[in-house]
Amino acid sequence: MAVFPDNLNIDEVNANWLPKLDKSFGLKVVSIEADKLSAEMKVTEALLQPFGLMHGGVSCVLGESLGSVAGGMTLRDPNLTVVGQSLYALHLRPVHLGMTLLAEATPQHVGRRSQIWDILLQDKETRKPTAKITLTLAVIEKPDTKKR
DSSP, X not given: OOOSOTTOOHHHHHHHTSOHHHHHHTOEEEEEOSSOEEEEEXXXXXXXXXXXXXXXXXXXXXXXXXXHHHHXXXXXOTTXXXXXXXXXXXXXXXXXXXXXXXXXXXEEEEOSSEEEEEEEEEETTTOOEEEEEEEEEEEEEOOOGGGO
16 A cells, blocks of 8 residues: 655655754765655664664664654645654664664554554665554644744
8 A cells, every 4th residue: 555655756855854863964965765764874883872772772773763754645625733751662673883774664553643653664785673663643634833
């Protein structure tokens, strides 16, 4: 089932859809399929916790961001947006300096008022999973920024 529009351009998605935080991590969308959004990120020293492994919060940020970008791309009404409602992260393997992570977001439910996305993080080289994130999004009307 195709959830994304056919006319999405990867360069435009990377330039306009990714949050600044994710860009600072080096996250880059590499593939948009009918029902899967894929991105990659090389693990740098800035992402490590004091014991030399990637901080688990980075996995959570990647999961929420990639799932939110994917969710937003499914919306056909320009007056709507998605916001994170719930995030569940299961860390499966440690992530080391220099590894390249492949993140894949696939929809489990795309409804009028809610969406559920599974985001799998894996070592790009071995394809072994490092984390599985389940993200629930609320579909809301865009806030009126003029009222602020």
